Amino acid sequence: MPISRFLKTAITICVTLGFATAAHAEKVPLARDGVMNSAVYNGQQNMPVKVYGVARKWERNCIKGKAKECVRLGDAFATGLGDLKQSTRVAAGYYLKGCDKGSSAACATYAGLALGGSLPLPKPDAAVTSATRGCQLGSQSACAWQGVLYHRGYGVAKDAGRAEQLWRTACSANADDGCRFLANYLKESGNRAGQPSQEAQTLFSTYCTSDARPWACLGAAQMLGVERPQAVPLLQRGCEQGKGDRLAVCAEYAARIITRREAKSVDLAEGFLNSACTAGLAQSCYTIGRHGFSANAKLGDVTPGEAGFYLRRGCDLDHAAACHDLADAYISNRMRQVRYPAATMLMLKSCRLGYAPACQWTKKNQAQGERTAIVQRWIDPSLPAAAQLEQAVKIADSNPQKAARTVDLLQEEQYDEAQWLLGNWFLTGKRRIIDTPNQRNAVILIENAAKVGHVEAAKWMGMAHWYGRNGVAFDRQMGLGYMRIAARFGDLEATQIAQSMELQPERDRIAARNRAVAQAEAERQQRSWFTKWLESASYSYPTRTRTGRSASERAAAASWQRHQNSMDRLHFNQRMNYLSGRTSACNRSNPYC
Incomplete structure (x- = not known):
């Protein structure tokens, strides 16, 4: 199975971590340097925190009132710097603390997280306080977010005029958020x-042309009409040259170029759409899912099975057309087999979401009348995948056939958690579902889950390859690769194991050196004994060559040199792979790193 979903997501993650490391290149928080347990309030709840290494110093300075160190911790947790576990909720807590200690930038950042949808916000108090305080401290970006509060009437009286005034002032001060909110408000x-707003069009065009601001290029393309060929260069400019949040403009650009009959465009588009779908943009899930069933998919990596995965993701996000197209894929046999009950329930959901073609199908096929019979035999296939699987696990012993149908359906759609679960059932057996364990099937399913980023599956494959067990080939480089997959998704155990694996070449080198030294010493002692025996027998025999070294010494030296040359090539190639982006880590034992 192609591993495009994981690889392209991993590239995004590695780029993010790379920037974070560069920002604090002098030292990063590492678990090996010690740990401190702490907690931080993020405006909604107290978040327990494990702070590692140098971050303990930042934590103590933050508590003492140094706002800069609070912001530094916020940045570190936002990206998962070093061994810190990435957490937006924890990062928000440190930004809020930095705001409280006088950082206007921290106030704006917290307000952006809270009001921009990155932070659950059951209570508005902290968002209102941070936006207001940040604006008072002079941050025009915070003032822009305060405008959002007035526009929505969130925690304050709704006042569109006040919101527009705040946005205009912020935009006049060249605050990006202010210009963005103002332009979109005028467009709407x-x-x-x-009557399209000429002022909005001017704002979008100006900032797209001058700074390639992603939101501006997207807005300019939308006002022009994204389907028009003239819009594509605008989207491309915002995606490729813009700074900041490029997700939406890149997703729109990808949707335009994925239909081109060229592999380079298709590959680029698949990467952007995968990232956008992972981030929760339902339209991108739908676009890449439809692409997977098209003739153009042959130019990229998306298979029909992965197309099902993306359409399922879009349907779970309540994209009506995605539910319809997934149902149609089961009816028209574009998936592995026809699944009429699943298609019926998906069509009913699509119709409930207001998609006319689905309503026409359900009426023509009297789908509503079949619903009761279907849910008696199936866990409702129109439920989100996670909810279906949760129910399947609960009834696996009491109703194994019903559970098995659901797990099989979801693993066919390449839902990684279903593949992991079914793989484990094949590995150990599951009464009345998998009566006879099948190690080969287990490894295939677990490997499929690992390749798309399932953490536990990646750890399992990593250890299996490292030790050559469960029918998996002994391959330590492959084992390390899988362990790095799990580590990239923030698993602390995988991170620590990967670090230990990376040190294995150094351990092997030391062991080889010790063996060579021991062998040389044994040969020296043997030569000494033989020489003494010859002397005692009044017998002379030349034991040295013209170079003054014995043949055995030369053989041992040559063997050691070959080992050193091999290690040197390995280290050099690893460095080249790292620089070219083929690997995201370079061993600490590597002298070239």
Whole structure:
């Protein structure tokens, strides 16, 4: 199975971590340097925190009132710097603490996380306080977010005029958020009035042309019409040259170029759409899912099975057309087999979400009348995949056939958790579902889950390859690769194991050196004994060559040199792979790193 979903997501993750490391290149928080347990309040709840290494110093300074160190911790947890576990909720807590200690930038950042949808916000108090305080401290970005509060009437009285005033002032001060909110507000107002806003169009065009701001290029393309060929260069500019949040503009750009009959465009588009789908953009899930069933998919990596995965993801995000197309894929046999009950329930969901073609199908096929019979035999296939699997695990012993149907359906759609579960059932057996364990099938399923980033599956494959067990080939480089997959997704245990694995070449080198030294010493002692025996027998025999070294010494030296040359090539190639992006880590034992 192609591993495009994991690889392209991993590239995004590695780029993010790379920037974070560069920002604090002098030292990063590492578990080996010690740990401190702490907690931070993020405006909603107290978050327990494990702080490693040098971050313990940042934590103590933050507590003492140094806002800069609070922000530093926020940045570190936002990206998962070093061994710190990435957590937006924890990062938000440190930004909030930095705001409380006088950092206007921290106030703006917290307000952006809380009001921009990155932080669950059951209570508005902290967001209101941070936006207001940040604005008072002089951050125009915080003032822009304060405008959002007035626009939504969130925690304050709704006042569109006040919101627009705050945005205009912020934009005049060249605050990106202020210009973005103002331009989009004017565009929406014009659309409601049936008269496109010329001011909005000017703002979008100006900032796209001058700074390639992603939101500006996206807005300019939307006002022009994203389907028009003239919009593509605008989207490309915002995606490739813009700074900041490029997700939406890159997703729109990808949707335009994925239909091109060229492999380079298709590969690029698949990467962007995969990232956007992973981030929760339902339209991107739908676009890449449809692409997987198209003729153009042959130019990229997305298989029909992966197309099912993306359409399922879109349907779980309530994208009506995605539910319809997944159902149609089961009806038209574009998946592995026809699944009429699943298709019926998906069509019913699509119709409930307002998609006319699905409603026409359900009416024509009297789908509503079949619903009761289907849910008696199936866990509702229109439920989100995670909810289906949760129910399947609960009833696996009491109703194994019903559970098995659901797990088989979801693993066919390449839902990684289903592949991991079914793989474990094949590995150990599952009463009345998998009566006879099948190690080969287990490894195939677990490997499929690992390749798309399932942490536990990646750890399992990593250890299996490292030790050559469970029918998996002994391959330590492959084992390390899988362990790095799990580590990239923030698993602390995998991170520590990967670090230990990376040191194995150094341990092997030391062991080889010790063996060579021991062998040389044994040969020296043997030569000494033989020489003494010859002397005692009044017998002379030349034991040295013209170079003054014995043949055995030369053989041992040559063997050691070959080992050193091999290690040197390994280290050099690893460094080249690291620089070219083929690997995201370079062993600490590597002298070239």
